[in-house]
Amino acid sequence: MPSFDEVLKEAGEFGRFQKRVFFLLSQTGITFSSLFASVVFLGRAPGDFWCRIPGAAELSERCGWTLEDERNFTVLPLHLGNESVSGECKRLDVTWDTSASCASPLATHYGNHSTGSLPLAPCHDNWVYEQPHSSIVSEYDLVCGNTWMLDLSQAILNLGFLAGAFILGYAADRYGRIPIYLLSCLGVGICGIIVAFSPNFTVFLIFRFLQGMFGKGTWMTCYVIVTEIVGSDQRIVGIVIQMSFTLGIIILPGIAYLIPTWQGIQLAISLPNFLFLLYYWVVPESPRWLLTRKKGEKALKIMRNIAKHNGKFLSPHYSEITISNKEVSNPSFLDLVRTPQMRRNTLILMYAWFTSALIYQGLVMRLGIIGGNLYLDFFISAVVELPAAVLIIVTIDRVGRRLPFAMSNIVASIACLITAFLPEDIPWLKTTVATLGRLSITIAFEVVYLVNSELYPTTLRNFGVSLCSSLCDLGGIIAPFLLFRLAAIWLELPLIIFSILAAVCGLLVLLLPETKKISLPETVEDVERL
Numbered sequence: 001m002p003s004f005d006e007v008l009k010e011a012g013e014f015g016r017f018q019k020r021v022f023f024l025l026s027q028t029g030i031t032f033s034s035l036f037a038s039v040v041f042l043g044r045a046p047g048d049f050w051c052r053i054p055g056a057a058e059l060s061e062r063c064g065w066t067l068e069d070e071r072n073f074t075v076l077p078l079h080l081g082n083e084s085v086s087g088e089c090k091r092l093d094v095t096w097d098t099s100a101s102c103a104s105p106l107a108t109h110y111g112n113h114s115t116g117s118l119p120l121a122p123c124h125d126n127w128v129y130e131q132p133h134s135s136i137v138s139e140y141d142l143v144c145g146n147t148w149m150l151d152l153s154q155a156i157l158n159l160g161f162l163a164g165a166f167i168l169g170y171a172a173d174r175y176g177r178i179p180i181y182l183l184s185c186l187g188v189g190i191c192g193i194i195v196a197f198s199p200n201f202t203v204f205l206i207f208r209f210l211q212g213m214f215g216k217g218t219w220m221t222c223y224v225i226v227t228e229i230v231g232s233d234q235r236i237v238g239i240v241i242q243m244s245f246t247l248g249i250i251i252l253p254g255i256a257y258l259i260p261t262w263q264g265i266q267l268a269i270s271l272p273n274f275l276f277l278l279y280y281w282v283v284p285e286s287p288r289w290l291l292t293r294k295k296g297e298k299a300l301k302i303m304r305n306i307a308k309h310n311g312k313f314l315s316p317h318y319s320e321i322t323i324s325n326k327e328v329s330n331p332s333f334l335d336l337v338r339t340p341q342m343r344r345n346t347l348i349l350m351y352a353w354f355t356s357a358l359i360y361q362g363l364v365m366r367l368g369i370i371g372g373n374l375y376l377d378f379f380i381s382a383v384v385e386l387p388a389a390v391l392i393i394v395t396i397d398r399v400g401r402r403l404p405f406a407m408s409n410i411v412a413s414i415a416c417l418i419t420a421f422l423p424e425d426i427p428w429l430k431t432t433v434a435t436l437g438r439l440s441i442t443i444a445f446e447v448v449y450l451v452n453s454e455l456y457p458t459t460l461r462n463f464g465v466s467l468c469s470s471l472c473d474l475g476g477i478i479a480p481f482l483l484f485r486l487a488a489i490w491l492e493l494p495l496i497i498f499s500i501l502a503a504v505c506g507l508l509v510l511l512l513p514e515t516k517k518i519s520l521p522e523t524v525e526d527v528e529r530l
Helices: 006-012 016-037 056-063 068-075 076-081 105-110 146-174 177-196 203-227 244-256 262-279 287-292 296-309 333-337 339-369 374-383 384-400 401-419 428-456 458-489 493-511 524-528
Strands: 050-051 091-092 121-122 128-130
Touching: 006 091, 006 177, 006 287, 016 056, 016 177, 016 203, 016 244, 016 262, 016 296, 016 401, 050 121, 056 068, 068 128, 068 244, 091 493, 146 203, 146 374, 177 203, 177 262, 177 524, 203 262, 203 287, 203 458, 244 262, 244 374, 287 296, 287 458, 296 493, 333 458, 339 428, 339 458, 339 524, 374 428, 384 401, 401 428, 401 493, 428 458, 428 493
Parallel strands: none
Antiparallel strands: 050 128, 091 121
16 A cells, blocks of 8 residues: 555645645634734724713713813823823822812812822723724723733733644544634634624633634644645745745734724734635645544545646555554643653753744734834834745755754844843844844744644644644743833843743754654654654
């Protein structure tokens, strides 16, 4: 019986059929990356806001005040009395009533007391925004003492990614790539709509978690499908498909600039997932997966269809394909650490995922700390990622996976360290070095996807990639809290931590086996022989 790789070579390793599937599934990267980075625009600063004094709305209506008049009577005296208090998080400790004068309401309560001696009270839930529906910050009052809840919203999304890696990664290995991919697309679309119309922040968090879980299911399964239907010489498509992720990051600021409300942005990045349900009729199940589940006839039928679309013809004596003589078993974590080579690969890859995600998200969110034009800065930093895929494509089949993987982490480490100690009075140099760090960690992030899929056997590939990449989600959960808490101590302190993590990762990945031009392993024994 011929092996799967022999049949694939005869059917075409990257013909018209694979190119069509690649193009269709790569669209998933655009929607997933938009979800991944959406908090930057969903949670953008809502413009000016202030704390409304109880009874002020009724008094304003009686007196015929505009919002500007109301602000002059309630916030301006507070600012004049204490210039360090802006009126956003504290208010005058007074309740307007019908006896208050429209011309001088403060005099009704405090007479001629100095504004500096007026009593203050913290503001809890009575803020007024100039742009009330521009972001989730104004929608759910994530200001003042509630600012940490914005960080929580991104941590919850990454927690959903983590749950998706375990639950849907396992399900894709047990029930098939395509059913889980389609279920995930449906889930992202439905949960995205509910998020956009959430009546309160609790509902928002619950369905943002679920959208993250299903979003991870779409991205991981589409990546594995693309990797499994091409030959060993064509697995570079695993890097190219990540350019669609970068494309989504580039498009996102344009969407946010054109759509003024956060609900509109949320719907724009969620609704396209329903279109992916049409793939049911054009994207087949992974024949590699079918063979591991002892469904050789279905796999051979798909291979004949691939050959037909590629203008090839399979030998008529192919009546069965073989991958493994071992009985199929459902994957578990023990399978990933039971043997020496698998154990070493798993632990190093888990750390590499964690480091790449933590540094990548940290550098993206750092843009919000250093100020500037949010839309332009985000767009430029996203465009910087495009050369990453080009550099990988040019080098990875010439020098292998391991060296670019290690060097990208080392360069990112050095760039973060230098950026931290460069003086502020040469911003062009600081920006240039920081950009080099962003480019380098993007390369590391993209290489780890490819290496991870190449170091696991078919029976464990989706589960292994999902489990290891779950550490990426753990890094994403930690990143916002680590960045903002350490930056409060010293703005550049997070860069020092990033530098240390990347340097350690650069050394560890040198211990991984090289997989250049090696067929995908089908069994654990194949991995142990690498």
